[in-house]
Amino acid sequence: xxxxxxxxxxxxxxxxxxxxxxxxxxxxxxxxxxxxxxxxxxxxxxxxxxxxxxxxxxxxxxxxxxxxxxxxxxxxxxxxxxxxxxxxxxxxxxxxxxxxxxxxxxxxxxxxxxxxxxxxxxxxxxxxxxxxxxxxxxxxxxxxxxxxxxxxxxxxxxxxxxxxxx
Amino acid sequence: xxxxxxxxxxxxxxxxxxxxxxxxxxxxxxxxxxxxxxxxxxxxxxxxxxxxxxxxxxxxxxxxxxxxxxxxxxxxxxxxxxxxxxxxxxxxxxxxxxxxxxxxxxxxxxxxxxxxxxxxxxxxxxxxxxxxxxxxxxxxxxxxxxxxxxxxxxxxxxxxxxxxxxxxxxxxxxxxxxxxxxxxxxxxxxxxxxxxxxxxxxxxxxxxxxxxxxxxxxxxxxxxxxxxxxxxxxxxxxxxxxxxxxxxxxxxxxxxxxxxxxxxxxxxxxxxxxxxxxxxxxxxxxxxxxxxxxxxxxxxxxxxxxxxxxxxxxxxxxxxxxxxxxxxxxxxxxxxxxxxxxxxxxxxxxxxxxxxxxxxxxxxxxxxxxxxxxxxxxxxxxxxxxxxxxxxxxxxxxxxxxxxxxxxxxxxxxxxxxxxxxxxxxxxxxxxxxxxxxxxxxxxxxxxxxxxxxxxxxxxxxxxxxxxxxxxxxxxxxxxxxxxxxxxxxxxxxxxxxxxxxxxxxxxxxxxxxxxxxxxxxxxx
Numbered sequence: 001x002x003x004x005x006x007x008x009x010x011x012x013x014x015x016x017x018x019x020x021x022x023x024x025x026x027x028x029x030x031x032x033x034x035x036x037x038x039x040x041x042x043x044x045x046x047x048x049x050x051x052x053x054x055x056x057x058x059x060x061x062x063x064x065x066x067x068x069x070x071x072x073x074x075x076x077x078x079x080x081x082x083x084x085x086x087x088x089x090x091x092x093x094x095x096x097x098x099x100x101x102x103x104x105x106x107x108x109x110x111x112x113x114x115x116x117x118x119x120x121x122x123x124x125x126x127x128x129x130x131x132x133x134x135x136x137x138x139x140x141x142x143x144x145x146x147x148x149x150x151x152x153x154x155x156x157x158x159x160x161x162x163x164x165x166x
Numbered sequence: 167x168x169x170x171x172x173x174x175x176x177x178x179x180x181x182x183x184x185x186x187x188x189x190x191x192x193x194x195x196x197x198x199x200x201x202x203x204x205x206x207x208x209x210x211x212x213x214x215x216x217x218x219x220x221x222x223x224x225x226x227x228x229x230x231x232x233x234x235x236x237x238x239x240x241x242x243x244x245x246x247x248x249x250x251x252x253x254x255x256x257x258x259x260x261x262x263x264x265x266x267x268x269x270x271x272x273x274x275x276x277x278x279x280x281x282x283x284x285x286x287x288x289x290x291x292x293x294x295x296x297x298x299x300x301x302x303x304x305x306x307x308x309x310x311x312x313x314x315x316x317x318x319x320x321x322x323x324x325x326x327x328x329x330x331x332x333x334x335x336x337x338x339x340x341x342x343x344x345x346x347x348x349x350x351x352x353x354x355x356x357x358x359x360x361x362x363x364x365x366x367x368x369x370x371x372x373x374x375x376x377x378x379x380x381x382x383x384x385x386x387x388x389x390x391x392x393x394x395x396x397x398x399x400x401x402x403x404x405x406x407x408x409x410x411x412x413x414x415x416x417x418x419x420x421x422x423x424x425x426x427x428x429x430x431x432x433x434x435x436x437x438x439x440x441x442x443x444x445x446x447x448x449x450x451x452x453x454x455x456x457x458x459x460x461x462x463x464x465x466x467x468x469x470x471x472x473x474x475x476x477x478x479x480x481x482x483x484x485x486x487x488x489x490x491x492x493x494x495x496x497x498x499x500x501x502x503x504x505x506x507x508x509x510x511x512x513x514x515x516x517x518x519x520x521x522x523x524x525x526x527x528x529x530x531x532x533x534x535x536x537x538x539x540x541x542x543x544x545x546x547x548x549x550x551x552x553x554x555x556x557x558x559x560x561x562x563x564x565x566x567x568x569x570x571x572x573x574x575x576x577x578x579x580x581x582x583x584x585x586x587x588x589x590x591x592x593x594x595x596x597x598x599x600x601x602x603x604x605x606x607x608x609x610x611x612x613x614x615x616x617x618x619x620x621x622x623x624x625x626x627x628x629x630x631x632x633x634x635x636x637x638x639x640x641x642x643x644x645x646x647x648x649x650x651x652x653x654x655x656x657x658x659x660x661x662x663x664x665x666x667x668x669x670x671x672x673x674x675x676x677x678x679x680x681x682x683x684x685x686x687x688x689x690x691x
Contacts, residue, residue, distance in 0.1 A: 025416075
């Protein structure tokens with residue numbers, strides 16, 4: 001192979017390498033989510049209740065070191081959290097979320113997304129974090145108009161009174 | 167495993183043979199994949215420092231400052247930004263090819279386990295470095311990376327609050343996040359550089375930089391790519407919208423779409439399994455290694471040549487233990503020795519001319535000792551018929567010698583051609599065992615043991631001790647390095663070489679007197 005031909009071939013090989021690098025740097029495009037759908041994301045981190053708590057007596061509190069005088073004496077573990085999400089009257093999600101942590105003393109967590117067609121929808125969210133047998137401690141129903149690619153977030157914050165919709 | 171390795175080797179051998187026709191050995195990209203990865207990292211560092219001067223942290227400022235580079239200052243900051251991205255991608259490409267090629271060459275087991283395992287750590291650090299970089303642009307791709315990476319981290323299950331919740335709504339992110347990401351994007355590559363340094367600790371004379379010509383070619387190619395296809399941002403991130411179609415960097419983010427199929431926990435598990443397999447690869451199946459080189463102290467004067475020539479730092483010089491009047495002696499660390507025999511080639515006592523005493527070298531392979539080496543040479547010479555006889559000396563890893571099939575061509579196969587002491591060439595020609603000597607093996611710059619070809623060449627050219635004696639006619643030596651698939655090229659080269667050799671009178675052939683041969687052995691190890 002002559003020198004000129006070799007230089008040309010070297011250029012071609014390098015062009016091929018660079019084309020591979022350049023092409024795969026952005027292509028082929030990836031469809032992360034159908035563009036004609038909307039997303040309802042249920043995401044919260046919430047600790048279930050501790051059912052067997054009792055108030056410490058003044059004598060018990062006095063016997064404790066000053067930095068450990070918590071008024072309530074509770075078991076370490078938390079209750080699981082029951083959550084339900086309905087869309088237009090039909091069930092979308094139902095789960096009993098176990099408490100986190102090795103000792104079961106952490107918050108229950110969920111971070112789930114649901115693709116739904118755009119349009120007007122009624123969403124009902126319910127949550128139970130106590131030891132009650134029936135019903136729910138928190139419930140929220142909203143009706144709203146979803147547009148394509150909308151990211152509707154349903155959060156839960158006790159301080160805000162329950163479910164929060166973003 | 168063996169089938170996979172052989173298939174890969176065959177593929178690489180074909181590609182190497184093709185590129186050998188185009189590039190000189192020092193510029194052949196496949197022979198310098200590790201050095202090219204390093205070179206890409208240098209480009210990334212320099213271009214990264216440059217674009218850092220133009221970058222602002224903040225949910226709005228980050229995107230705008232990066233956009234500004236590509237629009238207002240495209241001719242310098244924009245080019246540097248593109249170089250930063252493409253060199254990062256190039257590093258992944260060269261690094262993965264490097265991994266596959268080393269695997270195909272069986273260079274991941276035995277004494278090479280340390281380099282292999284630290285290489286696996288490097289892969290993780292390269293990916294984490296690149297992924298943290300993509301977050302900083304804060305465009306749609308950054309949003310995708312942030313959400314998917316958070317899901318992966320959350321899948322580990324050690325954080326009380328899911329990290330993915332930081333990207334729920336536009337208001338859930340603050341400017342400090344970018345300061346944190348910027349810190350990670352600088353700190354992790356520095357850790358990467360340190361691990362790359364550790365990666366080379368068991369490699370003597372590591373090739374950190376490619377040859378200047380190859381480096382210039384690569385740099386020009388990267389700049390051309392940066393100008394032809396400038397790196398651009400996608401639409402600004404908007405956490406209020408779900409991402410639809412996005413342009414993905416498949417080098418860094420190619421595994422992320424799998425989250426849709428197997429979930430974040432599934433992908434994390436898959437990556438964990440792949441990592442464990444890669445780390446455990448040097449152990450399975452166990453490597454059947456020939457015994458390590460041994461030192462025969464009565465013939466070792468601690469001259470240090472084997473220490474300098476060993477490509478694996480397996481030979482050290484230690485204080486003398488046997489009372490002989492020398493300061494040092496060579497000592498082999500069996501855990502580092504790959505039994506390539508290059509130390510024998512470096513030992514001045516490894517001469518086949520020895521008249522008195524035992525035929526033993528100061529350092530040699532137990533299964534292919536000096537006496538065996540001479541026996542192999544004599545055996546190769548005995549079978550030769552015809553004029554212009556040659557003995558071809560090759561290695562276990564390079565060109566296949568069996569296919570030569572010429573009665574005038576004898577074959578000696580060694581673990582590495584660098585194992586051949588130069589005195590053997592003198593021996594072959596001076597004792598008229600053949601009319602010419604052909605030294606061959608792996609492709610140039612692609613020696614299985616890295617330095618075998620270079621040391622052989624240097625010894626013959628008088629640049630490295632032990633030298634080939636001046637009296638040996640150089641025109642009767644052919645050095646040809648065609649690589650694994652080059653049997654035909656080798657046969658042609660030998661044919662042409664034989665034509666240049668003087669025709670020997672037939673009577674001379676009758677007088678051939680090889681030294682008394684030892685037991686028949688092979689160099690297969």
